[in-house]
Amino acid sequence: MIVLDDYSKIPQSEQSSQSESELENELINDLVNSGEYEYKADIKDENSLWQNAHKCIEELNDIKLSQSEWAQIKEYLKGKKSRYEKSAIVFESGHVLTIKLDNGKDKNIKIFDKNELGRNKLQIINQIWQRRNTSGENRYDASVLVNGFPLVHIELKRRGVSMLNAFEQIKRYKAQMSEDSIYGFAQIFIISNGTFSKYFSNTAKDYGFTSKWMDAKNNEIDDLKDFCATFLAKKTLLEVIFRYCVLDSEKNLKVLRPYQIAACERILGRINSSSKQAGSREAGGYIWHTTGSGKTLTSFKTAVLASRLENIKKVLFVVDRKDLYTQTQREYENFAKGSANGANNSKTLKKLLGDKDAKIVITTIQRLVKALNDEFSVYDDEVAIIIDECHRSQFGDMHRRIKERFKRAHIFGFTGTPIFDENASANSYYNTTENLFGDRLHTYNIISAIRDENVLKFNIIKTASAKAKNSADEQVEGIDELSALNDERRIENNCAFVLKEFEGLTHKRAFNSIFATSSTASAK
Numbered sequence: 118m119i120v121l122d123d124y125s126k127i128p129q130s131e132q133s134s135q136s137e138s139e140l141e142n143e144l145i146n147d148l149v150n151s152g153e154y155e156y157k158a159d160i161k162d163e164n165s166l167w168q169n170a171h172k173c174i175e176e177l178n179d180i181k182l183s184q185s186e187w188a189q190i191k192e193y194l195k196g197k198k199s200r201y202e203k204s205a206i207v208f209e210s211g212h213v214l215t216i217k218l219d220n221g222k223d224k225n226i227k228i229f230d231k232n233e234l235g236r237n238k239l240q241i242i243n244q245i246w247q248r249r250n251t252s253g254e255n256r257y258d259a260s261v262l263v264n265g266f267p268l269v270h271i272e273l274k275r276r277g278v279s280m281l282n283a284f285e286q287i288k289r290y291k292a293q294m295s296e297d298s299i300y301g302f303a304q305i306f307i308i309s310n311g312t313f314s315k316y317f318s319n320t321a322k323d324y325g326f327t328s329k330w331m332d333a334k335n336n337e338i339d340d341l342k343d344f345c346a347t348f349l350a351k352k353t354l355l356e357v358i359f360r361y362c363v364l365d366s367e368k369n370l371k372v373l374r375p376y377q378i379a380a381c382e383r384i385l386g387r388i389n390s391s392s393k394q395a396g397s398r399e400a401g402g403y404i405w406h407t408t409g410s411g412k413t414l415t416s417f418k419t420a421v422l423a424s425r426l427e428n429i430k431k432v433l434f435v436v437d438r439k440d441l442y443t444q445t446q447r448e449y450e451n452f453a454k455g456s457a458n459g460a461n462n463s464k465t466l467k468k469l470l471g472d473k474d475a476k477i478v479i480t481t482i483q484r485l486v487k488a489l490n491d492e493f494s495v496y497d498d499e500v501a502i503i504i505d506e507c508h509r510s511q512f513g514d515m516h517r518r519i520k521e522r523f524k525r526a527h528i529f530g531f532t533g534t535p536i537f538d539e540n541a542s543a544n545s546y547y548n549t550t551e552n553l554f555g556d557r558l559h560t561y562n563i564i565s566a567i568r569d570e571n572v573l574k575f576n577i578i579k580t581a582s583a584k585a586k587n588s589a590d591e592q593v594e595g596i597d598e599l600s601a602l603n604d605e606r607r608i609e610n611n612c613a614f615v616l617k618e619f620e621g622l623t624h625k626r627a628f629n630s631i632f633a634t635s636s637t638a639s640a641k
Contacts, residue, residue, distance in 0.1 A: 118386065119353040120379035124332040127342050135276045140311045141243055141259055144271070144345060148241050153351040157262070160242045166299050167191060170265030173238055177264055178226055189216040190226060198296045200319060201368040207268065207304055208364045229264055234355040237263050247300055249293040257290070257300070261354070266302045268358060273341075276311040283308035284317075284324050291319070304358060305372060307344075314344040318362070318370040325570065331375040333383075335565045361418065363452050371452075374571070376561035377415040380404045383558040384419050385426070388501060388527050392428055395499050395525035402558040403530035403550050409572040410561055412531050413448050416503050419529075421456060423501045424476040429527075430498035431470075434479045436505045442481050445505070449479060463487050470495050486515045489522045499525045504554075506532060516553065530554040576622065580611055603639050 135143070148154040160169055171187050182190070193214055197203050206212055206228060213225040230236040240262040246254045261269035272283040287306050294300055307316045308327070315327040330338045330348040338347050347353060361373040361381070373381070384402070391400040406412050420432045434449075434457070436442050446459040460466035460480040469475040470493045482504070500523055520528065532550060535557070541548040551557060566572040601607070615630075623630060634640045 118333070118379075118382045119350075119356050120375050120382060121332045121347065123334060124336065124338060124343070124347060126338070126340070127346055135311050137258070137273050137275050140273045140275065140309070140341060144259060144273070144341060145241055145243060147342060147345045148349060151346075151350070153239055154261075155238070155240045157240050157242050161244065162246050163248070163299060166242075166245070166262075166265070166267070169240070169262070170299070173240075173262075173265035174226065174228065176238065177228075177230060177236065180224070180226075183219050186216055186218060186224075190214060194228075194299075195297045197301075200301050201364075203301045204304060204319070204364050204370055207302065207358070208362060228266070229359070231359050234352070234359060237355055238265075239263060239351055239354070240265070242267075247290075247298060248295055250295045251293065255290055255293060260300075260303070261349070263355070263358070267300055268302060269305045269307060269354065270300070270303045271307040271309070274308075274310040278310050280308045280310050280313055280315060280327075281324055283310070284327065304362065304370060307348075309341045309344065311341050313339045314341050314348075316348065316372065318372045320369045328372070328374045329569065333379045333559065335376060335561060360422065363414065363418065365451050366454055367451065371414060373414065373418060374411070376406065376559065376565070377411060377418070380406065380415050380559045380561075381419045381422060384501075384529050385422055387529075387556075387558060388423060388426060388429065391527065392499065395527055396520075396523070398553075398555045400526075401528040401530075401555040403532060403535065403554040403556075404558055405532060405535050405550075405560045405562065407561060407563045407566045407572065408533040410533075410566050411571075412505065412533070413445060414452070416505065416531055417449055417452050417456075420477050420501075420503060421453070428499050429501050430473070431475070431495055431500045432477045433485070433500065433502045434477065434505065435482050435485055435502060436479070437482050439481060441505065442479065446479050449477075460484060467491055467493075482515055482519075486518055489518055496522050497524055500527070502526050502528045504528065504530045528554060529558075573628075578614075578622075580607070580614075599635060602635050 145156055149156050157169060160166055175182050210231060213227055215223050215225055218224050241259060242262060243259040245257045247257060248254050257270060258273045259271040260267040272287050274283050304319050305316055315329055317327040330344060338344055361378050363371040387402050394400045416434060420434055423429050424432045436445055449457040457477040457479050458469050458475045460469055460478060463484050466480050466484050466488050469478045470488060530550060535550040537549055567574050632640060
C-alpha cells in the first residue's frame with residue numbers, strides 16, 4: 118500500500134524559519150539519503166537535460182544509441198508540441214517508439230516502463246534555467262526526473278510564506294514555457310513552504326484543485342520531510358504517476374487524492390488476499406466516501422485496475438437508477454474512451470456477460486437481475502462487482518439473487534451514507550452495510566471533506582441540543598427529550614424561522630438546506 122495505514126511522522130527540525138535554499142538542500146539530501154534518487158548537480162539547462170535523458174533511455178532499453186538513432190527519439194519527443202501530446206506519451210499504456218537503427222533494423226524503444234515500475238530511474242535536479250516563450254529565462258527550484266524527463270516539478274517558498282505564491286509562480290512558468298521544452302513533460306507539481314506541502318496536476322486551474330497527502334486515516338502529512346518520506350518515495354511516486362492518474366477525453370489530467378487511492382488499494386488488496394474465499398462476504402467490503410468526494414473517479418480507477426488482475430475475468434459496475442447509469446457511462450467514457458461497456462438494455466447486457474473480451478460492464482441492478490434467468494459461464498468465474506450508492510437498493514431479494522448466481526464474486530459497495538445498527542431496519546436479514554458487504558475498507562466522511570475543502574461547508578443552525586442543560590431544565594423533573602424535541606410549539610417556531618430566514622441564509626436560494634431530525638415521524 119502506498120497510502121500507509123498509520124504514518125508515524127519524522128521528528129521535525131526545531132527551526133521556525135528556513136530559507137528556500139535551505140529547504141531545497143534539505144529536500145535533496147533527504148531524497149539522496151533514501152537511496153532511491155541520484156542527484157545530478159551538473160544539469161542546469163535544457164541541453165544537459167536532453168543529454169541526460171539520452172543516457173537514461175539507453176539504460177532502460179539496454180542499448181547503446183548512436184547520435185543519429187537518438188536524434189530520431191529526440192525529434193519525435195520534441196515534435197509533441199502540446200502538453201496533452203506529451204502527457205499521452207506518459208499515460209498511454211504500453212507506449213513504445215519505433216526507430217530505425219543504423220544497421221537498418223527496427224527497434225522498439227520504451228520511454229517509461231509502466232509494467233515494472235521499479236526499473237524506472239529517479240533523479241533530482243535543482244536551479245535549472247529555462248528560456249521563456251517571449252524573452253528571458255526562468256529558474257526552476259527542483260525537479261524529479263523519471264528516466265531523464267522532468268515529470269514532477271517542485272516549487273519551494275521559505276517557511277511562513279503562503280503556498281499560494283508558489284502556485285501562482287508555477288502558473289506563470291507554464292504560461293511562459295516554450296512549446297518544445299522538455300519541461301512540458303511535467304505532469305505533477307508540488308508546492309511547499311516546509312511546514313505545509315501539496316500536489317496537483319498540470320491542468321489544475323486554481324488553488325482549489327491542490328491536494329494534501331494523507332495516510333489511510335486521513336491524517337495530513339504536511340511537513341516537507343514527511344512529504345519526502347512518503348509521497349516522494351520511489352514506489353509511491355511512480356504508482357501515483359503511472360497507476361493513479363487519469364488523462365481524460367477533455368485533455369484534463371486528474372491525479373487521484375489520497376483517500377481515492379486508499380480505497381482503490383484496499384479493494385485490490387482484498388481481491389488479492391481473498392481469492393480462495395471468493396463468493397463469501399469475507400471476499401468483499403465497502404467504502405464509505407462522502408457525497409461529492411469523487412466516488413465515480415475512484416470506482417473507475419478501481420474497475421480498471423481490477424480488470425487487469427489475472428484472476429478477475431470481469432468487473433461489473435452496478436447502479437440503481439437509469440439516470441445514474443447514463444451519468445456513469447458518460448463519465449467513464451470521459452475518463453477513457455472505450456474503457457467500459459455500457460448495457461443500456463437487457464439484450465446488450467446478456468451479450469456483454471457472454472463476451473470474455475468485455476472486461477468492464479456498466480449496468481443497472483434491475484437489468485442485471487433480469488439477466489440472471491439466463492445461463493452464462495461468467496457465473497462460475499471469479500469476478501468483481503462494484504455497487505454504487507449501496508445503501509439504497511441492496512437490502513432485498515435482488516442482492517441475494519446476485520450473490521447466489523455469481524458464485525465466485527468479490528462484491529464491493531460504495532456509499533456516502535452507510536447503514537449502521539442504530540439506523541438499521543428490523544425487516545431485513547442484511548440490516549447493515551457491514552452485514553451485507555463485509556468489512557469497511559476505507560472511510561472519508563463529511564468532516565474530513567469539509568476540512569480539506571473538497572465539499573462546501575455547512576452553515577449549521579441548532580435549534581436544540583440534547584446535551585445542553587440550563588437552570589430551567591434542572592427545575593423540571595423527568596423531562597423527556599424526544600417529547601421536548603417534537604413539541605408542537607418548537608416545531609411551529611422552527612417553521613416560522615425557516616419561512617422568515619430562508620431567502621437570506623441561502624443567498625436567495627443559491628444554496629440548499631437540510632432538516633436533521635430525530636426520526637422520520639419528526640420530519641413529517
